[in-house]
Structure formats: C-alpha cells, structure tokens
Amino acid sequence: MTTLVFAAIVLGVGTFAFRFAGPVLRDRVELSPRVEQLMAVSAVVLLAALVVTSAVLDGQEFAGFARPAGVVVGGVLAWRRAPFVVVVLAAAITAAGLRLIGVP
Amino acid sequence: MRSIWRTLGPELVRDVALVWAAGGIVGVSFGAIAVGSGLPVWMPMLLSVVVFAGAAQFMFVGLVASGGNPVAAVIAGLLVNARHLPFGFALGDVLGQGWLRRIAGTHLMIDESVAFALAQHDADKRRAAYWACGLGLFVSWNLGVVIGAVGGTVITDTDALGLDAAFPAVLLALVLPSLRDPAVRRAVLLGVVVAVATAPFLPAGLPVLLALVGVLAGAGRKPERRQQEVAS
Numbered sequence: 001m002t003t004l005v006f007a008a009i010v011l012g013v014g015t016f017a018f019r020f021a022g023p024v025l026r027d028r029v030e031l032s033p034r035v036e037q038l039m040a041v042s043a044v045v046l047l048a049a050l051v052v053t054s055a056v057l058d059g060q061e062f063a064g065f066a067r068p069a070g071v072v073v074g075g076v077l078a079w080r081r082a083p084f085v086v087v088v089l090a091a092a093i094t095a096a097g098l099r100l101i102g103v104p
Numbered sequence: 105m106r107s108i109w110r111t112l113g114p115e116l117v118r119d120v121a122l123v124w125a126a127g128g129i130v131g132v133s134f135g136a137i138a139v140g141s142g143l144p145v146w147m148p149m150l151l152s153v154v155v156f157a158g159a160a161q162f163m164f165v166g167l168v169a170s171g172g173n174p175v176a177a178v179i180a181g182l183l184v185n186a187r188h189l190p191f192g193f194a195l196g197d198v199l200g201q202g203w204l205r206r207i208a209g210t211h212l213m214i215d216e217s218v219a220f221a222l223a224q225h226d227a228d229k230r231r232a233a234y235w236a237c238g239l240g241l242f243v244s245w246n247l248g249v250v251i252g253a254v255g256g257t258v259i260t261d262t263d264a265l266g267l268d269a270a271f272p273a274v275l276l277a278l279v280l281p282s283l284r285d286p287a288v289r290r291a292v293l294l295g296v297v298v299a300v301a302t303a304p305f306l307p308a309g310l311p312v313l314l315a316l317v318g319v320l321a322g323a324g325r326k327p328e329r330r331q332q333e334v335a336s
Contacts (some may be wrong), residue, residue, distance in 0.1 A: 007174035012154030015185040019213040022192020023199055041291050042319050044282045046187050047219050047275050048292045049315030055272040060304050070269025076321035078277040086121040092266030092275030094115035
C-alpha cells in the first residue's frame with residue numbers, strides 16, 4: 001500500500017516537472033519569434049496526433065468503427081463551422097448510436 | 105474569477121462547461137473502474153489530485169490492478185505525460201505572473217485547457233479560457249472520481265455514451281482553425297502519419313511525441329535570409 005502511495009506521488013511529481021519546465025525555462029531564455037512560432041505549431045501537431053491516435057486506437061489495437069465515425073462526424077461539423085457544443089454532442093451521439101445498433 | 109467570466113463571454117463559458125460535464129462523467133467511470141478492479145477507494149482520488157491527467161491515470165490503474173510492477177506503471181504514466189513539456193513551452197505567458205499563480209496554472213495544464221487557450225486570439229481571452237477550462241475540469245474531474253469511487257458502478261462504460269469519441273472531437277474542434285495555415289497543415293499531416301504508423305508498435309505516449317517530427321519538416325524550410333558575406 002505504501003508502495004502505491006509512493007508510486008502515485010512520484011507520477012504526480014514527474015508530471016508536474018514536465019508541465020513546469022516550459023513556464024520556468026521560458027523566463028530565463030529570450031526566444032526568437034520564430035522559435036515561439038515553432039512551439040505553437042508543436043502544440044497543434046501534438047494535439048492533432050492525440051486526436052487521431054485516440055480516435056483510431058485503443059492502446060495498440062484498432063478501436064473499432066464507432067469511435068472514429070463519431071470523431072469524423074464531429075470533425076466535418078467543425079469544418080462546416082457548426083457550434084462547438086453541436087460538434088461534441090454529435091460525435092458522442094454518433095458513436096453511442098452506432099454501438100446501440102451493434103457496430104463495434 | 106468574475107473577470108474570467110466577463111472575458112470569456114457566454115458562448116465560451118457554455119463550451120467550457122460542456123467539457124467540464126464530460127470530464128466529470130469520465131471521472132465517475134475512472135473512480136468506479138479503479139475501485140472495481142480491487143484498488144482502495146483513496147487511490148483514484150489521490151491520483152486525480154496529484155497527477156490530474158486522465159489518460160495516464162487510466163493507464164497507471166490498469167497496470168497496477170493487473171498486478172503490474174508499480175515502477176513500470178509510473179514509467180508508463182510519465183511517458184504518456186511527457187507531451188506536457190512542449191505544451192508548457194507553447195503556452196507562453198498564459199499562466200500569468202507570480203510564482204503561486206504559475207504553480208497552480210502549471211498543475212492545470214491538460215490537453216483540453218491547452219487546446220482552449222491556443223484556440224483564442226487575444227491574450228486576455230487565452231488566459232481566461234485556460235484558467236476556466238483547467239479550474240473547472242479540476243473540480244468536475246475530482247468530484248466525479250469521488251462519486252465513482254464511493255458509489256461504485258454507477259457509470260463504468262462511458263463508451264456507451266460515446267464519450268470516447270467526444271474528447272477527440274473537443275480537441276479537433278479547437279485545433280481545426282489552426283490548420284488554415286498551410287505550413288501548420290503540412291506539419292500536422294506528417295506528424296499524424298508518423299504517430300498512427302508507429303502507434304501499433306510502441307508504448308502509449310511515444311507515438312504522439314514522435315509526431316513532433318512533423319514540426320521539423322515544416323521548419324526545414326527556413327525563411328528567406330540573405331547569406332551574410334563572410335570574409336570580404
């Protein structure tokens with residue numbers, strides 16, 4: 001049990017260190033606008049990779065069809081400038097509905 | 105706090121509130137799953153307060169509950185959370201000044217708060233969106249976890265609600281406007297291809313980090329710069 005508490009705290013501290021590095025180091029170093037730009041692009045690339053991997057995969061396995069279908073529906077609506085709430089709900093309803101009719 | 109609301113405006117408040125609600129429901133399922141797989145009630149609560157990162161928490165609990173080594177569970181969780189390092193650099197001055205604010209803001213750095221911040225165009229809105237999303241999710245997530253851990257099997261299958269599709273859709277809706285820039289689009293396309301191609305073979309967290317290769321591809325095309333004449 002003590003091991004588990006310790007493990008949870010180590011994960012928490014390590015995660016905090018990852019999060020804290022940027023805000024602290026940015027203060028010390030004067031970054032050129034170009035580097036700033038690259039960092040913003042990095043974040044977008046990470047988020048996009050997160051979207052696609054979490055939509056298509058469950059760990060290392062294919063997540064089935066319902067989830068990616070939901071994300072695609074949401075994506076199309078977002079692209080057509082639908083309100084954010086509509087995008088998110090449509091994604092959820094599509095995936096839930098497909099599962100309801102037996103699509104994995 | 106009130107200034108955050110005023111800066112956001114009703115529309116963004118509604119958008120952020122939807123994410124709080126979804127996060128709360130996933131929190132309930134996390135609490136229930138953790139306790140259901142034999143972990144003590146306080147374990148999911150402790151994780152949710154000190155780690156506050158959904159994917160890593162699910163992974164940690166899954167590994168520990170299946171009899172895995174806690175060291176391996178920590179390493180797996182850290183790998184999943186490594187993406188917060190580049191996030192921190194991208195956020196810039198969103199956290200605000202002062203150490204207390206910065207430490208609190210750092211702990212609220214999650215995919216959704218980062219995406220909401222990056223989607224705003226002016227500095228004040230950016231800051232307000234980040235704090236509103238982060239603070240609200242911290243509350244709703246932890247509340248959800250307590251309810252799920254104590255109440256047991258209220259909701260364990262959030263897939264039936266389609267929430268597993270809702271969260272990628274949240275991030276997608278927020279990053280989509282950035283893709284209007286062709287250079288960003290190229291970087292994203294390459295990054296996504298690399299992440300998806302490597303994901304079946306690598307531990308969770310690594311493929312997303314490898315997506316950063318896409319940024320290098322975009323950066324390879326240096327802006328026009330005149331060659332300085334070296335020795336004359």
